[in-house]
Amino acid sequence: MLGEFDPRLDARFDAYDRETLTARLRTVLPADGLLSAPEALRVYECDGLAAYRSLPGLVALPRTTEEVREVLMACKAMGVPVVARGAGTGLSGGALPFPGCVLLSLSRLAAILAIDPDARTARVQPGVRNLAVSEAAGPFGLFYAPDPSSQAACSIGGNVAENAGGVHCLKYGLTVNNIAALEVVTLDGEILHLGGEALDAPGFDLLALMTGSEGLLGVITEVTVRLLPQPAHARALLAAFAAVGDGGRAVAAIIADGVIPAGLEMMDNLAIVAAEQYCGAGYPTDAAAILLCELDGEEADVASELARVADICRAAGASDVRLARDEAERQRFWAGRKAAFPAMGRMAPDYYCIDGTIPRARLPEVLDEIARLSISHGLPVANVFHAGDGNLHPLILYDARREGELDRAEGLGGAILELCVRAGGTITGEHGVGREKINQMCVQFSPQEIDAFAAIKAAFDPTGLLNPGKAIPTLARCAEFGAMHVHRGAVAFAHLDRL
Numbered sequence: 449m450l451g452e453f454d455p456r457l458d459a460r461f462d463a464y465d466r467e468t469l470t471a472r473l474r475t476v477l478p479a480d481g482l483l484s485a486p487e488a489l490r491v492y493e494c495d496g497l498a499a500y501r502s503l504p505g506l507v508a509l510p511r512t513t514e515e516v517r518e519v520l521m522a523c524k525a526m527g528v529p530v531v532a533r534g535a536g537t538g539l540s541g542g543a544l545p546f547p548g549c550v551l552l553s554l555s556r557l558a559a560i561l562a563i564d565p566d567a568r569t570a571r572v573q574p575g576v577r578n579l580a581v582s583e584a585a586g587p588f589g590l591f592y593a594p595d596p597s598s599q600a601a602c603s604i605g606g607n608v609a610e611n612a613g614g615v616h617c618l619k620y621g622l623t624v625n626n627i628a629a630l631e632v633v634t635l636d637g638e639i640l641h642l643g644g645e646a647l648d649a650p651g652f653d654l655l656a657l658m659t660g661s662e663g664l665l666g667v668i669t670e671v672t673v674r675l676l677p678q679p680a681h682a683r684a685l686l687a688a689f690a691a692v693g694d695g696g697r698a699v700a701a702i703i704a705d706g707v708i709p710a711g712l713e714m715m716d717n718l719a720i721v722a723a724e725q726y727c728g729a730g731y732p733t734d735a736a737a738i739l740l741c742e743l744d745g746e747e748a749d750v751a752s753e754l755a756r757v758a759d760i761c762r763a764a765g766a767s768d769v770r771l772a773r774d775e776a777e778r779q780r781f782w783a784g785r786k787a788a789f790p791a792m793g794r795m796a797p798d799y800y801c802i803d804g805t806i807p808r809a810r811l812p813e814v815l816d817e818i819a820r821l822s823i824s825h826g827l828p829v830a831n832v833f834h835a836g837d838g839n840l841h842p843l844i845l846y847d848a849r850r851e852g853e854l855d856r857a858e859g860l861g862g863a864i865l866e867l868c869v870r871a872g873g874t875i876t877g878e879h880g881v882g883r884e885k886i887n888q889m890c891v892q893f894s895p896q897e898i899d900a901f902a903a904i905k906a907a908f909d910p911t912g913l914l915n916p917g918k919a920i921p922t923l924a925r926c927a928e929f930g931a932m933h934v935h936r937g938a939v940a941f942a943h944l945d946r947l
């Protein structure tokens with residue numbers, strides 16, 4: 449199974465003296481800040497990709513940057529792997545513990561330190577929930593734009609580490625476009641201050657490098673986020689289509705027309721039915737696909753753009769176009785979309801969420817091919833995704849209790865990601881590589897590019913103790929996976945061992 453770590457990696461880290469480390473950590477953490485009982489460790493055995501599980505050796509729960517620093521320095525001194533964890537909602541196994549590691553939970557660094565309405569920024573600790581930032585900024589007429597569907601639970605630190613996206617990111621940008629500064633602690637215990645209030649900082653853009661670094665380069669202990677004024681008006685439209693491909697064509701046509709919606713999301717029939725049964729969003733359950741489009745801004749602009757979007761959807765073949773009549777109906781439209789993942793629990797005991805991106809214009813053909821792959825692998829796939837960004841989230845439905853179904857789900861997931869790469873896209877839009885997509889990195893990148901990633905990792909963490917076995921494959925792994933780039937028939941790195 450993909451979730452398992454490479455035994456050669458285990459061998460790189462010497463077995464450490466757990467008692468000595470425990471004694472050292474107890475001197476730097478509060479009395480309840482270190483967990484070692486098996487039942488307490490069990491809570492941290494996986495993230496949102498629950499098919500992959502492994503136990504940490506210890507869980508550290510620091511409350512301050514200084515305590516984070518002490519934990520990292522102790523692990524470095526004793527050669528112990530460390531895995532940072534925010535809220536554990538990640539979907540790529542990024543916070544999956546390396547067996548026996550110290551799991552460094554940032555959940556107790558959860559204070560909103562300052563909101564500056566004039567500078568339109570908020571300074572927060574990494575364990576603050578995404579939604580809590582907009583709730584705190586609301587009284588100032590401000591909000592934090594990146595809004596993952598998990599925003600009620602996921603942490604800002606985890607958002608930065610994954611460069612999280614969300615419905616509003618089409619218009620307002622991803623996490624990387626909405627943060628101003630970071631405080632990061634390296635494995636050596638150095639505290640870095642990256643970015644600042646100025647629009648651009650001199651030197652290499654380490655703020656951007658740290659964003660999306662998946663806990664491999666350092667531990668984020670403070671984040672300054674940019675806040676935006678709440679839009680004066682927001683209205684939503686729902687368009688229903690009898691064919692999924694027509695919905696895909698409408699998406700490409702809306703963007704080509706120059707409209708930039710605040711959200712442009714698509715759901716196919718399986719997702720529509722699940723969401724409707726789950727929360728009664730008012731979706732047409734006979735549609736093959738629906739598009740949800742939100743426009744925000746000044747009232748007159750919103751009205752004219754809505755009319756344009758409605759016309760484009762009808763021209764693309766929409767059988768029904770509905771404007772939310774009031775704020776309550778707009779909220780209902782979005783409640784169905786935000787509930788689509790949990791709603792899958794009504795359809796199958798387990799689901800596996802894939803996260804690839806493709807150029808928008810390729811949506812119809814890629815969705816058709818996913819439907820064919822679903823049939824050939826014998827597992828249903830529901831599609832609910834950020835259509836405006838071309839960011840697909842096929843949800844593969846399976847039952848882990850049935851022999852071989854998880855393996856089949858993994859095989860289908862890999863085939864979908866490789867389809868995204870062939871279509872000119874990428875193997876992850878927002879959920880990160882983590883443990884899950886490490887093989888597909890070999891498909892996406894050349895050995896030279898993977899080497900460059902490894903060199904950056906080594907510059908921050910030469911020991912490889914921070915989140916080992918994630919995001920950057922070794923070239924030997926790529927060789928075994930059989931997915932190395934072949935240049936003019938010449939196999940690269942022919943000297944590497946293949947199994």
Ligand SMILES: Cc1cc2nc3c(=O)[nH]c(=O)nc-3n(C[C@H](O)[C@H](O)[C@H](O)COP(=O)(O)OP(=O)(O)OC[C@H]3O[C@@H](n4cnc5c(N)ncnc54)[C@H](O)[C@@H]3O)c2cc1C
Nearest residue numbers: 534535536537538542596597603605606609613663668878
């Ligand atoms: C129902 C559901 C819907 C989702 N919808 C979206 C969506 O719309 N958009 C989206 O982008 N994602 C989505 N996700 C995925 C997930 O919520 C995001 O990836 C989120 O950013 C993870 O945050 P977290 O706090 O849970 O991080 P975790 O899962 O705890 O960790 C994620 C990664 O970040 C690292 N990390 C965490 N905190 C730190 C830190 N302080 N310093 C350094 N590294 C750190 C971890 O080591 C790990 O590699 C969804 C997940 C679920 C379950």
